[in-house]
Ligand SMILES: Nc1nc2c(ncn2[C@@H]2O[C@H](COP(=O)(O)OP(=O)(O)OP(=O)(O)O)[C@@H](O)[C@H]2O)c(=O)[nH]1
């Protein structure tokens with residue numbers, strides 16, 4: 033995307049008929065490598081969100097605290113690939129920041145595993 | 156280009172980790188996720204075409220948006236800095252394409268086995284063995300099902316002797332916790348973080 037506001041609003045304009053309508057038919061969303069448990073958080077406040085097109089505004093309102101891409105998809109109730117595209121747009125526009133989980137090639141961190149173990153025991 | 160932590164207004168330092176709950180159709184995966192999740196299991200949909208390039212009979216957008224597979228998952232906020240997600244794998248074989256995405260970055264997996272149809276968990280066992288992802292086998296004790304011992308199940312599944320195997324009840328929170336604790340200990344052992352035999 034060009035980053036111009038015009039493009040931003042054009043792509044999201046119109047009522048939500050089918051998921052692919054939201055993303056203007058785009059299904060590729062690998063530019064940021066968003067995965068199921070990539071965490072995202074919105075930068076604008078709930079109040080600021082109303083300036084955005086509805087689907088984006090919903091995401092920004094939802095993501096006031098960190099949550100995973102999968103949670104955003106489930107709570108907004110749009111398929112994962114669609115949410116990934118919408119989130120990519122928001123990331124590109126600096127409305128959302130994200131943090132990927134450690135890559136598979138890395139051995140799981142001992143402290144993380146211990147914290148997970150302790151956390152499960154405490155449930 | 157947006158970077159991961161460029162904006163000073165909000166910080167994102169939390170880490171997310173994930174475990175999988177796999178097994179055949181109707182074996183209790185969603186039940187197990189729900190027994191420990193802090194929210195009722197969430198559901199989201201993956202679209203078939205997103206991971207099946209080369210399938211040329213799904214030409215139009217219309218067709219693309221119809222074939223979906225539901226994933227369910229739960230969340231356990233261990234601390235503000237650490238969030239654990241538990242994903243149930245799709246129970247049907249035709250949704251294999253989802254498994255790679257699910258397994259990417261997972262710490263480990265629970266394979267749920269139903270003794271009434273043990274073979275339904277074979278594909279999951281094969282997948283995790285091939286992938287080198289540590290897993291434990293939970294033998295889900297359905298009412299009225301013949302109770303096999305874990306050793307009989309181990310023999311039938313032909314898994315490595317180091318793979319932990321335990322009886323469980325996916326509906327029971329304490330039972331699920333026991334399965335997950337066993338899994339994490341196994342993952343730690345696998346990573347040679349714990350002395351063998353603990
Ligand atoms: N008796 C008994 N019933 C169980 C147990 N676990 C699950 N069930 C029941 O079995 C049924 C199927 O459980 P689900 O959790 O939906 O199974 P699933 O593996 O998620 O099913 P799919 O996603 O359709 O493959 C439900 O009616 C559960 O209540 C168990 O440990 N014991």
Ligand SMILES: [Mg+2]
Nearest residue numbers: 184185227243
């Ligand atoms: Mg299920």
